[in-house]
Every structure is written in C-alpha cells, then in structure tokens.
Amino acid sequence: MSRTSRPLASILGVVLLAVLWGAAAASAQPAPAPAAKRPMTLVDLLNIPGVLDPQLSPDGRQVLYVQDAADWRANRRIGHIHRIDITGENAVQLTFGERGESSPRWSPDGRRIAFLARRDQDASNQIYLLEADGGEARRLMAHPTSPGAIQWAADGQSIYFVASDAPSAEERERQRLQDDVFAFEANWKHRHLWRVTLDGVTTQVTAGDFSVWSYAFDDAGRRVALARAPGPILEFALDQEVWVMNADGSDARQLTDNAVAEGNVGLSPDGTQVLFTVDANQAFEPYYNDKIFVVPASGGPARVLMADAAQEVERAAWTKDGRGIYFVANVGVTSHLARVDVQSQQVTVLTSGDHSLQGWSFVASADRHVFQVDEPTRFGDVWTLAAQPGATMTRVTDVFGHLDREFQIPRQARVTWKGRDGATIEGLLHYPIDYTEGRRYPLVVNTHGGPAVSDKFGFSGWTNYVQVLAARGYAVFRPNHRGSTGYTDAFLRDMVGHYFNEAQHDVMLGVDHLVAIGLADPERLVKMGWSAGGHMTNKIITMTGRFKAASSGAGAANWISMYAQSDMRNNRTPWFGGTPWQADAPIDAYWDHSPLKDVARVTTPTLFIVGEADPRVPPPQSVEMYRGVKAAGAPTALYLAPREGHNWVELRHRLFKMNVELEWFEKHAMGREYTWEQAPSEASAGGPR
Numbered sequence: 238m239s240r241t242s243r244p245l246a247s248i249l250g251v252v253l254l255a256v257l258w259g260a261a262a263a264s265a266q267p268a269p270a271p272a273a274k275r276p277m278t279l280v281d282l283l284n285i286p287g288v289l290d291p292q293l294s295p296d297g298r299q300v301l302y303v304q305d306a307a308d309w310r311a312n313r314r315i316g317h318i319h320r321i322d323i324t325g326e327n328a329v330q331l332t333f334g335e336r337g338e339s340s341p342r343w344s345p346d347g348r349r350i351a352f353l354a355r356r357d358q359d360a361s362n363q364i365y366l367l368e369a370d371g372g373e374a375r376r377l378m379a380h381p382t383s384p385g386a387i388q389w390a391a392d393g394q395s396i397y398f399v400a401s402d403a404p405s406a407e408e409r410e411r412q413r414l415q416d417d418v419f420a421f422e423a424n425w426k427h428r429h430l431w432r433v434t435l436d437g438v439t440t441q442v443t444a445g446d447f448s449v450w451s452y453a454f455d456d457a458g459r460r461v462a463l464a465r466a467p468g469p470i471l472e473f474a475l476d477q478e479v480w481v482m483n484a485d486g487s488d489a490r491q492l493t494d495n496a497v498a499e500g501n502v503g504l505s506p507d508g509t510q511v512l513f514t515v516d517a518n519q520a521f522e523p524y525y526n527d528k529i530f531v532v533p534a535s536g537g538p539a540r541v542l543m544a545d546a547a548q549e550v551e552r553a554a555w556t557k558d559g560r561g562i563y564f565v566a567n568v569g570v571t572s573h574l575a576r577v578d579v580q581s582q583q584v585t586v587l588t589s590g591d592h593s594l595q596g597w598s599f600v601a602s603a604d605r606h607v608f609q610v611d612e613p614t615r616f617g618d619v620w621t622l623a624a625q626p627g628a629t630m631t632r633v634t635d636v637f638g639h640l641d642r643e644f645q646i647p648r649q650a651r652v653t654w655k656g657r658d659g660a661t662i663e664g665l666l667h668y669p670i671d672y673t674e675g676r677r678y679p680l681v682v683n684t685h686g687g688p689a690v691s692d693k694f695g696f697s698g699w700t701n702y703v704q705v706l707a708a709r710g711y712a713v714f715r716p717n718h719r720g721s722t723g724y725t726d727a728f729l730r731d732m733v734g735h736y737f738n739e740a741q742h743d744v745m746l747g748v749d750h751l752v753a754i755g756l757a758d759p760e761r762l763v764k765m766g767w768s769a770g771g772h773m774t775n776k777i778i779t780m781t782g783r784f785k786a787a788s789s790g791a792g793a794a795n796w797i798s799m800y801a802q803s804d805m806r807n808n809r810t811p812w813f814g815g816t817p818w819q820a821d822a823p824i825d826a827y828w829d830h831s832p833l834k835d836v837a838r839v840t841t842p843t844l845f846i847v848g849e850a851d852p853r854v855p856p857p858q859s860v861e862m863y864r865g866v867k868a869a870g871a872p873t874a875l876y877l878a879p880r881e882g883h884n885w886v887e888l889r890h891r892l893f894k895m896n897v898e899l900e901w902f903e904k905h906a907m908g909r910e911y912t913w914e915q916a917p918s919e920a921s922a923g924g925p926r
Contacts, residue, residue, distance in 0.1 A: 274643060274645045275643070275644060275645065276708030277644045277704040277705055277708060278705065279702065279705055279899075279914045280892070282698070282699050282702055282704060282895075283699055284307050285637075285698075286304055286306050287305040287314065287616075287617075288302055288303070288609060288618065288619060288637075289302065289304075289316060289339075289596065290596060291596050291598075291619045292341055292343060292598070293343075293603055293606075294347045294369075295345055295347045296602070297600065297602075300321050300322075300323060300607060300634075301318060301331075301341040302319055302341075303319070303338070304317060304330075304636065309888055309889075309916055312888050312889055315336070315337040316338065317332045317333060317337060318330070318332040318338050318341045318352055321633060322633075323631065323633050325632065325633055325635065328634070332374065334354050334355075335356075336354065336356070337354070338365075339352065340352055343369070343389070344369075344393045345390075347369060348368065348369055349366055349367065349393075350368075350369055351367075351377070352364075352367065353365070353384065356376070362384065363383075364376070364377040364378060364384055364396060364398065366435070377396070378433050378437045380433075380439065382402070383400065385400065386451070388452075388454070390432070390484075391456070391457060391458025394435060395432050395435065396432070396435075397442070397454075398432075398433065399428050399429065399431070399452070400431055401428050401469070403426075404426070422472055425468060425470055427446070427468070427469065428448045428449055429443045429444060430461075430463070430486070443463075443465075444486075447467055448465060448466055448467070448469040450464045450469070450477055451500055452502065453503045455506065457508065459508065460481060460483060460484065460504060461482055461484055462480070462502040462503065462504045462534070463479070463502065464478070464480075464500050464513065465480055471805050475498050477499050478493045479491075479493045479511060479513050492511060492532050492533075492539070495517075495521040497515045497516065497517040497523050498807070499515045499530075500515065501552060503553065503555055506558070507559055510532070510534055510579075511534050512529055512530065512531050512553055513529075514527050514528065514529055514530070514550050514552075518544065518726070519540070519541045524729070524730060524808065525729065525730065526550075526567075526722055526725075526729055527722075528544065528546075528549075528550055529542045529543065529550050529553050542577055542579070542582055547568070547724060548567055548568045549567040550564045550566060551564070551565040553565075554598065554599045556576065556599075556624070557604055560578065560580070561576050561577060562576070562577050563575070563587075564576075564577065565594050565597050567691060567693075567722050567723040569691055569693075570664070570694055570717065571694055572594045572723075574586075574594060574608070587606075587622065588622070588630060590610075590612075591649070591651075591694040592611060592612045592693075592694050593611045593695050594609065595608065595617055596608055596619075604623065605624060606621060606622040606624065607620070607621050607633075608621075608622075610630070610632075612695065613695065614640060615637040615640065615641075616637045616695075616698070617637070617696070618633070618635065618637055618638075619632075645670045645704075645707075646704060647667045647668050647669065647703060647704060648667070648672070649665055649667055650665070652664055652665070652666045652714075652747070652750070652751070654747050654750035655746065656719070656743050657739060660719075660728070662743045662747060663716075663717055664717050664747060665693075665694065666713070667703045667706075667707055667714075668712060669712050672712075675755060677755060677757060678710060678756060678757065678761075679757075679758055679762070679763065679907060680713075680756075680761070680763065681706055681763045681765060682744065682764050682765070683703075683714070684715070684744060684766040684770040684774070685721070686767055686768035686769045687722075687768070688740070689720065689721070690722055691721040691724070692716075692717055700767060705895070706899075709899075709903075711902075712751070712757060714748065714751060714757075716747045718740040718741070718744050719739040720732040720740045732812055733811045733812065734814055734826075735813075736796070736812045736830045744777065759783065761907065762783055762784045762785060762906070763785065764777055764784045764786075764787040764788075764841070765787065765790070765898065766789070767790035767792075768853070770790065771791050771792020772793045774787055774788070774789040774792055774843075775789050775862055776832045778866075779832050779839055780838075785841070785842070786902045786905035786906045787841045787842070788843070788846065788902075789844065789862065790847070791846070791848065791854040792858065792862065793831075793832070794833040794858045794861040794862035794865070795831045796809070796831045797817045797831065798857065800816065803854060804852040805853055814826055833865055836865030836868075836869060837865070837868075838869070839869045839871050840871050841871060842872035842901065843872075844874055844898060845859040845863045845866075845873070845875040845876070846878075846894055846898075847859040847875075847876075848878050848882050848883060850879075854883065856877055876897060878893075878894075888916070892914065892916055896913045896914060899911055
C-alpha cells in the first residue's frame with residue numbers, strides 16, 4: 238500500500254523530529270500499550286462510514302468523494318462531499334447540508350464543483366454550484382423534477398442532466414384532489430436530456446416518445462452517444478438501443494437494433510466509434526458475461542472484443558488516444574483493472590491482489606485512473622493509478638485504516654472444490670476469530686444474489702455481517718456456484734434452460750469439502766442469502782435437512798407467479814425456455830424448478846424476510862414459501878419491512894434483520910440465548926454534520 242512520496246528533505250526533517258521527540262518522551266514516561274482489538278458488533282458494522290463516487294480533478298491533483306455516515310436520528314445514512322490531494326494530504330469536508338449531498342463533478346477547468354442536493358425549500362434534489370476552494374454553494378436552477386446523471390459540457394459553460402418530464406397542470410390538480418387512480422406500469426414519465434447554463438437557463442435537448450438511460454460525450458463535446466428505450470422502467474430494459482446525435486439533439490442516428498440491454502456507452506475521443514457493454518455474444522443472443530462491443534458512430538455492424546474471455550466486463554472507457562479501452566474485469570473472487578487494444582484485442586492487466594474494485598473512472602486530461610479498493614480489512618478507500626506503463630497504485634484516503642487496528646477482522650481465503658461433473662468451483666471462506674486448526678466450527682453458508690454476479694474479496698457489510706458471525710465462532714462460506722459471473726460463459730449459462738441444474742449441487746459439494754477437511758461441523762450448519770441467495774436457500778431446504786437453521790431474504794418460491802409479479806423478467810425467460818403465458822408454455826420447467834413444489838419436505842427451521850414494497854421479488858413469494866413451510870410443520874416466521882424495496886435503506890430495519898437472524902441461528906443451530914443489540918439512544922443517535 239504505497240503512498241505518494243514527499244520531498245526527501247521534508248521526510249528527513251520529520252524523521253529527525255520524531256527521533257528527538259521519541260527520546261524525550263521515552264525519558265518522561267513509558268509508551269502506552271496498544272489497545273486490544275475487540276469483536277465487532279452489529280451497530281459497529283452499521284456505523285462504519287461509507288466512501289462513494291470518487292472523482293479525480295482534471296489536472297489529476299485532487300479527488301472529490303462522498304463520505305456518508307449512519308444518522309440514527311434520521312434513521313438513514315447521510316453523505317457529504319469531501320476533497321483531498323492525491324498525496325493523501327489536505328483532506329477537507331466541503332458540504333454540510335442537513336439532508337446530505339451527492340454526485341460531485343469537477344468543471345473542466347477544475348475551478349467549480351457541481352453536485353446534487355435538496356436544501357431549504359427545494360421539493361427535490363437540484364444542481365448546486367460550489368467554488369473548488371470552498372465557500373457557499375448556490376442553487377443553479379429550480380427544475381420541476383429531480384435532475385440526475387449530471388455532466389459538465391466540454392467548454393465548462395453549461396451542465397447536462399437527465400430528468401423526468403414534469404406532470405401537467407391537470408395531473409397536478411388530480412393529485413391535489415387525490416383523484417389519483419393510475420394504470421399499472423403506466424404511471425411514469427419519460428426521462429430526457431437537458432442542459433442548464435451557469436446563469437440557470439435550461440434547455441431540453443431530447444424530446445419524444447422515449448427515455449434516456451445513459452449518455453456520454455466525445456472529447457470536444459460536439460457529439461453524444463445515448464442508450465435510450467421506449468420507457469424508463471425495467472419493463473423496457475431489453476429495448477435499450479445505442480444512438481448518437483449532436484450535442485444540441487440534432488442529427489440523431491440509431492446504431493443498434495436488437496433484443497438485449499446495451500449500456501455503459503462511450504464515444505471515442507475523436508467521436509468516430511462508440512463502445513457499449515451488454516450481456517450478449519456476437520450474435521446479440523442474451524445471457525452471457527457482459528462484454529465490450531464497438532460500433533462505428535457513422536453506422537455499421539458492431540463487433541465484440543474478447544469474445545471468448547473468461548472474465549465479465551463491469552465498466553469500460555476509452556484510452557486517451559482512442560486505440561484501447563480500459564475496463565474493470567470481474568475475475569471470479571477478484572476484480573481488476575485492465576486494458577484491451579481495440580485492433581489486436583491483446584489484454585494487459587494493470588492491477589493485482591486479493592481485492593475488488595469499485596467506483597472506477599478514467600480521467601483523460603490527467604491520464605490517470607481513480608477507483609476504490611475493497612480489501613478484507615478496508616471497506617473501499619480511494620486509490621489512483623497513472624496510465625503510464627509500469628505505474629503502481631497509490632492509496633489516497635485513509636477512511637478505513639482504523640478498522641483492523643480497532644476490531645478483530647476474520648481472515649479470508651479462496652477455497653476450491655469439484656462439482657458433480659468435475660468442474661472446479663471456488664468461493665470465499667471467512668474463518669472464525671481465534672480459529673484453531675483441527676477444530677470444527679459451525680458453518681454459515683451465504684449464497685450471493687444475482688445470480689449473475691460473484692462474491693469477491695472485500696470487507697463485506699451489513700448484509701452478510703461476517704465480522705459479527707466470525708466473532709461468535711462461526712465460519713462463513715460464500716460459494717460462487719454455477720451461474721456466477723467471471724468464470725466463462727459456459728459456467729454462467731449453466732442455468733439456461735434449467736435454473737436449478739448444477740448450482741445447488743455446487744453449494745452442497747462445497748459444504749461437503751469443508752466438512753471433509755475437518756473445518757465445518759456437520760451438525761451445526763446454517764443457510765442464508767438474499768435475492769438469488771434467498772432463491773437458493775428456498776431450494777436447499779427442500780433438498781436436505783442437514784441445516785439446523787436458515788434465513789431466506791427476498792427469495793422466490795414459485796417461478797410461475799414470480800414471473801408475473803416481478804418488475805424484471807428478461808433473465809427468467811432464458812432460464813426456463815420461454816414465458817409462462819406463451820402458447821405451449823414451458824410450465825413444467827417453471828414448476829419443476831420452483832422450491833414451492835417440494836416444500837412439503839422442509840424440516841429446517843426457516844425465517845423469511847422481505848421488504849413490503851419490494852418490486853423485484855415481491856412479498857407474495859415469501860408468503861407462499863412461509864405458508865408451505867408452516868404447513869410442513871417446520872418452525873418458521875415471516876417478517877416484512879414497511880417502506881423497504883429490494884435493498885433496505887433504514888438503519889433500524891437493517892439492525893432488525895441482523896438481530897432476528899442471529900437469534901434464530903443461535904437458538905436452532907447453537908442452542909444458545911441471544912441478546913438483541915439496541916440502536917443508539919436518541920440522545921446520541923445523530924450522525925456527524
């Protein structure tokens with residue numbers, strides 16, 4: 238973890254002072270012993286600050302980022318904008334609004350910062366401007382709907398943003414009268430591209446019966462690439478297509494026409510080529526690892542880069558000279574930054590280590606990358622990397638350095654085993670605190686969501702709370718079963734035609750491996766997971782009674798009803814070979830892979846937990862599974878969180894979820910009492926301002 242070096246004379250001066258001061262201090266009193274590390278609690282985990290959205294300045298000398306903290310009085314996390322030199326010095330908090338701020342963006346000359354905030358009488362977020370040296374921010378405009386996806390124009394005289402169309406006067410009056418019955422999946426407004434000048438004059442750039450999902454300019458700011466679709470909700474995800482147009486909205490041209498969801502668009506520096514990523518092969522057939530495609534901006538066929546590569550592309554951007562593309566590659570239990578030459582398709586990997594990368598972007602004017610590194614003992618500090626060959630990563634922030642000094646953090650390791658067909662499967666193992674070789678430990682098996690993602694090295698957060706589980710003596714196993722990304726297309730596509738094919742067997746064979754090597758206690762097994770991890774939990778408890786306790790978070794029970802209930806269906810069609818309502822529908826495939834079909838076999842005490850407003854895996858799925866397990870006679874309970882969608886936001890709901898699971902695991906797997914952790918008192922509940 239190297240840091241940018243200071244001048245030698247400065248370093249020698251500091252060292253000399255340190256030696257002199259240390260000698261004087263030693264003669265005065267003995268140095269205090271370092272404080273002993275302690276186990277993490279649930280509240281400790283929820284109170285860890287977060288770092289988001291790092292933005293490198295145009296000259297490459299400073300970084301903006303959002304740092305958030307738990308505000309227990311507000312019952313949510315609130316973030317503020319910070320600035321720091323890339324040397325790690327001169328860190329300063331720039332904003333202090335009561336509701337927080339987000340999306341900081343440097344002006345092209347580095348003199349101003351645009352950001353989003355809701356202040357004073359704002360009805361929603363608005364764009365604010367702040368001098369880079371600090372001072373009082375001013376609101377740039379009062380747009381009728383909340384702007385997002387803000388980007389500075391190349392000349393620095395205006396800012397682009399995407400915003401929903403405003404409701405009409407008639408619609409506002411109906412809302413006032415509560416005459417507001419609405420049509421299902423039609424209660425939305427298109428999202429279009431706008432521009433606002435620095436004196437607050439707004440101009441709508443795109444208009445029509447479509448919505449802008451993402452956009453990017455060429456270096457000169459004259460042309461813009463867009464991903465646009467017939468509407469802004471997930472119902473229209475597969476209808477996204479790539480377009481290019483002039484910066485004023487004229488001369489719009491469609492470049493793709495298929496049934497996959499293009500995204501992550503980027504114009505080459507000279508504006509002649511457009512890159513995009515999509516989970517497809519060269520024929521634009523869906524459900525593959527995300528890949529990079531390049532298409533001429535003048536029109537023509539798109540071609541895929543690295544068609545047969547094992548990794549998945551998470552994000553991508555053009556190099557400064559336009560001859561290559563930088564990308565973040567999901568490689569199983571890690572992710573790394575790499576570069577591919579557009580012509581030769583030769584790949585150069587630029588980072589290494591047991592970590593995952595987040596929040597990456599490349600700033601061409603500085604010829605430097607900025608990103609966050611999630612490590613087993615650090616929860617995503619900001620780093621930079623110069624684009625020159627042989628450059629090494631440099632850490633910028635030290636927000637999370639205290640974690641390993643203050644808390645007992647479990648050791649992580651890669652573990653591999655064989656699937657039924659001999660395929661190599663891997664995952665992560667978090668060891669119990671004070672692990673002793675040769676001793677067996679209770680094992681929590683936590684399967685990831687997606688399922689088209691992978692668990693990677695990193696600190697982990699409240700959803701897994703592995704630090705607390707490890708402190709209570711559990712080992713935690715996180716398998717990247719078949720269907721995970723970053724392990725070849727064939728590995729991912731094992732679910733095509735049959736969701737539960739090898740994946741559930743991969744998980745159980747991983748458990749068997751940990752039992753066979755003497756680490757896992759076969760009499761104290763626990764299963765948990767959220768979303769696709771909940772689907773897997775529901776399936777596994779119908780297969781075996783080996784688990785003493787389980788928790789299914791937002792899991793599917795009945796794929797037939799789930800298909801219609803969820804706001805996302807595009808992946809489920811290839812899983813089962815069609816829709817459940819088409820002619821000659823593959824109903825048998827849907828039902829045969831539904832955990833509800835075999836729920837009568839369940840003997841495992843199982844919790845079900847779901848957000849009351851979850852559109853992705855709606856509450857009826859948990860209700861169906863809960864009623865089936867209850868009828869089977871196994872201990873069970875179902876909890877719904879008001880106001881929560883698929884990803885829970887409120888701090889007290891998060892704390893409840895962890896508490897109720899721990900109580901369930903301790904009772905049924907360990908035979909121990911559990912005392913619930915309490916939220917901080919109202920007197921101390923406010924987060925930092």
